[in-house]
Structures are given as structure tokens and as C-alpha cells.
Amino acid sequence: MEDLFDYSGRTVFVAGGTSGINFAIAESFARAGASVAVLSRRPDKVKTAVDRLGEYGITALGFAADVRDFDAVDSALTTTQAELGELDVVISGAAGNFPAPADSMSPRAFAAVVDIDLKGTYNVLRAAHPHLRKPGAAVINISAPQATVPMSFQAHACAAKAGVDMVTKVCALEWGPAGIRVNAIVPGPIADTEGMSRLAPTPELAGAVADSVPLGRYGTTDDISACALWLASPHASYINGAIIPVDGGWSLGGAAVLTRGAP
Numbered sequence: 011m012e013d014l015f016d017y018s019g020r021t022v023f024v025a026g027g028t029s030g031i032n033f034a035i036a037e038s039f040a041r042a043g044a045s046v047a048v049l050s051r052r053p054d055k056v057k058t059a060v061d062r063l064g065e066y067g068i069t070a071l072g073f074a075a076d077v078r079d080f081d082a083v084d085s086a087l088t089t090t091q092a093e094l095g096e097l098d099v100v101i102s103g104a105a106g107n108f109p110a111p112a113d114s115m116s117p118r119a120f121a122a123v124v125d126i127d128l129k130g131t132y133n134v135l136r137a138a139h140p141h142l143r144k145p146g147a148a149v150i151n152i153s154a155p156q157a158t159v160p161m162s163f164q165a166h167a168c169a170a171k172a173g174v175d176m177v178t179k180v181c182a183l184e185w186g187p188a189g190i191r192v193n194a195i196v197p198g199p200i201a202d203t204e205g206m207s208r209l210a211p212t213p214e215l216a217g218a219v220a221d222s223v224p225l226g227r228y229g230t231t232d233d234i235s236a237c238a239l240w241l242a243s244p245h246a247s248y249i250n251g252a253i254i255p256v257d258g259g260w261s262l263g264g265a266a267v268l269t270r271g272a273p
């Protein structure tokens with residue numbers, strides 16, 4: 011897929027870009043020639059990600075920071091522009107999740123997910139805005155089916171990702187006139203990820219999830235990064251404020267199967 015896109019000379023920042031879906035996205039932009047910066051909390055994950063991205067012969071930067079800390083995010087984005095130039099693509103995908111019942115999860119548990127997923131996404135976009143190429147930048151938030159499909163034991167994630175979708179649309183409205191496009195990708199159940207290992211931890215539940223996808227399978231991280239490469243490119247230059255499912259049709263109804271995933 012990377013062969014179809016040339017991001018050489020471009021700068022890409024991926025919040026939460028050190029593992030899983032977001033790392034795969036960072037890797038695909040690196041393969042397509044972009045300079046790539048990633049941010050996440052754990053210094054060991056940041057170092058490993060930067061080392062692996064550097065193997066593609068591009069310039070890679072890493073920041074160990076928490077998206078809940080606006081000043082740290084702001085500093086990372088300022089440094090990225092200083093070292094790599096104006097930002098062409100910003101991906102906001104840092105997230106936390108676990109199944110927990112609404113009647114007994116602690117208020118701090120609810121707050122942790124909302125603070126990371128929703129407020130963290132706002133922090134990334136707010137800090138990125140001064141450094142975005144205007145016109146021409148593309149912002150992509152990573153949402154989830156929980157934004158539109160109510161799932162048991164997911165009150166925190168459903169609320170947070172619904173908020174992410176709305177932040178996406180409002181920023182698309184406000185920033186479109188400057189030539190900045192803001193969209194979101196909604197991954198379906200993606201194989202070999204931390205997110206699905208938490209939500210469908212048993213083979214039985216994982217099988218039920220696969221059966222509930224109209225296309226009959228889990229997605230791959232390549233399915234998501236292919237969409238990101240296209241969505242950030244000039245081929246998608248009239249797409250703004252879109253929330254794009256890449257989920258095999260799962261959010262048409264099948265995603266409700268996760269209501270069976272008792273914690």
C-alpha cells in the first residue's frame with residue numbers, strides 16, 4: 011500500500027504511536043518516506059518504536075509523555091515542528107480501555123478513560139494546531155465503534171469516543187477554512203491488539219466477535235493504516251469531518267455482541 015503514496019518531505023505526528031494500530035500507522039507513513047514522531051507514556055516503548063521506525067531510513071523522534079498532560083504534549087509538538095518542520099499529518103490515537111460495569115467501576119476508572127481518550131485527543135489537537143501546515147494538514151482521530159454502538163461494560167469508552175467524534179466534527183468546521191481537514195477512523199475488531207485482548211479475552215468471545223462482523227473476520231492493522239495513508243493524502247482532499255468505519259460492517263449492528271463480554 012505504501013508504494014501508492016509518497017510522503018517523503020512530510021512530517022507525521024502519532025499520539026499513542028508506539029504499539030498496536032497506531033504504531034502500524036506510524037510505520038506505514040515511515041515506509042512511505044515521511045519523518046515520523048511518536049508519543050506515549052512508557053520510555054521503553056517509545057525507544058523501541060523510534061528504533062524500528064528509523065530502520066526505514068527516515069528521521070524518527072519519540073516523546074515519553076502522557077496525553078493527559080497538556081504541557082508535555084505541547085512541548086512534544088513544538089519540538090517536532092522545530093526539528094522536522096510544519097506538521098502535515100497528526101494522528102490522535104492514544105487510548106485506554108477495560109471492561110467494567112457502570113454500577114461498580116470507580117469514578118476514577120471512568121475518569122481515566124475519558125481523560126485519556128477524549129481530553130487527551132483535545133490536548134493533542136489543541137497543541138498541534140499552531141504547528142499544522144496551513145493549508146494542507148490532515149488530522150485523523152482514532153475513534154471506536156463504542157462511539158455509536160452502546161456496549162455493556164463500556165460506559166467510559168462509549169462516552170469518551172462519542173466525544174472524540176464530536177471534537178472531530180467541530181474542529182473540521184472550525185479549521186476547514188484554513189485548509190486543515192479533520193477526520194476520524196473507526197477501527198472494527200483488529201487482530202492481535204491490546205484493545206481486543208481486553209474486550210474479547212477468551213477464544214469463545216473472540217470467535218463470536220468474528221462471526222458478528224459481516225465480512226466474517228477480524229481486521230488487520232494494515233486495514234487501518236491503508237485508510238490513514240489515503241485519508242491524509244491529496245486523494246482525500248474533499249473529505250472533512252467524516253467518521254470513517256474500517257470495520258467490515260461491524261458497527262452496522264454486530265458490534266453489540268460485545269455486550270456479552272462480562273468483565
Ligand code: NAP
Nearest residue numbers: 026028029030031050051052076077104105200203204205
Ligand atoms: P494499544 O496498543 O494499547 O495502543 C494504545 C497506545 O496509546 C499505546 O502506544 C500506549 O502506549 C498509548 N497510550 C495509552 N495511554 C496513553 C496516555 N495516557 N498518554 C499517552 N499515550 C498513551 O491499543 P490498540 O488496541 O492498538 O488501540 C489503538 C487505538 O485504536 C485506540 O485509540 C483504540 O481506542 C482504537 N481502537 C482499537 C480497536 C482494536 O480492535 N484494538 C478497535 C477500535 C478502536 P503507552 O502505554 O506507552 O502509553
Ligand code: COA
Nearest residue numbers: 105106107108109110115116117118119120122123204205
Ligand atoms: N477494571 C476496573 N477498574 C479499573 C481497571 C479494570 N480493569 N483498570 C483500572 N481500573 C481503575 C483503577 O482501579 C483506578 O481506579 P481507583 O483509583 O478508583 O482504584 C482507575 O481505573 C485508574 O487506574 P490507573 O491504573 O491509576 O490508571 P492509569 O492512568 O495508570 O492507566 C488505564 C490507565 C487504566 C486505562 C490502563 O489500563 C492503561 O494504561 N491502558 C492503556 C492500554 C490500553 O488500554 N490499550 C487498549 C486501547 S483501546
